[in-house]
Amino acid sequence: MSQSHIDRTWFREVNTAWDGYSVSLGIEEILYDEKSKYQDIMVFKSTSFGNVLVLDGTIQCTERDEFTYQEMISHLPLNSHPNPVKVLVIGGGDGGVVREVLKYSSVENVTLCEIDEKVIEVSKQFIPSMSSCLSDPRVTIHCGDGISYVTEHTEEFDVIITDASDPVGPAEGLYELTFYEKLKNALRPDGVICCQGETPWFDLPLIKNVIGYCRQCFPTVEYALGNTPTYTGGSIGYILCGTNPARDLKIPIRHFNDVELDAMNIKYYSPEIHQSAFVLPRFVKKVLTEEVNIVI
Structure with missing residues (x-):
């Protein structure tokens, strides 16, 4: 805690x-x-x-390093989908993920499902660089429980991004098997999800469990790592899952060049970062791919 x-x-x-x-x-x-x-x-x-x-x-x-996380949790799944049109963001009341999703011209609607309306209000007041995007006409805000929301919306979204806090309090249910089953049911064909994946320096048992849940639900499951200085351990993981067994989530569909990345105001993510993020340290790879004891 x-x-x-x-x-x-x-x-x-x-x-x-x-x-x-x-x-x-x-x-x-x-x-x-x-x-x-x-x-x-x-x-x-x-x-x-x-x-x-x-x-x-x-x-x-x-404000200094939020882009590292927002870009990775958004562009990894968005650039693993051939044509993201309708996107659901669970959590993320600060608006950072929505801001990144809106950078794709194919996206027609983004639904933000945030359980705590106060987070949205406070973010609008104190972090406008992240939350100002919430007034975009393509954005629909639903204040409520993410688990209930995906239960009620089947085969509706191309991409679902779960920007969850740690598995305590209101976010606890976002790390259970039934939640990932509901996420899959809420996807359209060829759908992709991406979830906040904690840090392997402190949370490997939890990560291993969640990866196991995802493998019961999705034919393709991958784990990526990125760097965010103010998160515990300085790194954060991302769990990427897809419903299309033929699609390699480790390979970006669009290879944005520097001019395009600058135009999108992307400062961390790139096609090269996309591929390299799935190259894991050996102690992480062994735990997530083999039956080994977790010792750090």
């Missing part, structure tokens, strides 16, 4: 599951600190990473 500590001018993210480790950021000013119906929400202005959104003591995003 995560807890936040304010130590004079420092914010410390401490998780009881990560003994002896914490992430710390210098605080310039606390901008917002309230409890919503679902969780504690805090925003502070950091000394070097801009405004920081914290939910239940866990850093969700910072």
Whole structure:
């Protein structure tokens, strides 16, 4: 369980599951600190990473490095689908994933399903670089439970992106087998999903379990890694699944060149990054592909 500590001018993210480790950021000013119906929400202005959104003591995003995560969790699945038209984003009330999805001209509708309306409100106020896109006419906002939403919408979406926080509180059900079964049912033919995949430095048992659930539901399942400095361990994983067994999710469909990437304001993702993200460290690959004991 995560807890936040304010130590004079420092914010410390401490998780009881990560003994002896914490992430710390210098605080310039606390901008917002309230409890919503679902969780504690805090925003502070950091000394070097801009405004920081914290939910239940866990850093969700910072203005300085948020693009690393938003681009990967969005462009990995979008660039693994031949023609994404209708996209569902579960979680992600800060708007970062929606912002990236809207960069594809083929996308006609993006539904944001966020359980906590307060996250959307706070993000609009304090992180407009991420949330201003939510006013785009192609965006539909549904404030409610993601599991219930996908249950009620079958064969409707080309791509589903689950921008979930850690598996505690309102996000706990997003890491269970039944959820991935419902995700598959909500996809159109040739559909793709991408889920936040935690960090192998601290969460390998959980990652292994979720990968196992996904393999029961999808013919193609892959795990990718990217770098986000303010996330625990400095890295974050992405679980990519597809319904088309003939499609290699590790190979991007569109090979954007530098001019196109600049026009889309993409700063981290590229076709080369797409392919290299699936080249895993040996200790991760062994755990996810073989029956071995998890020891780090």
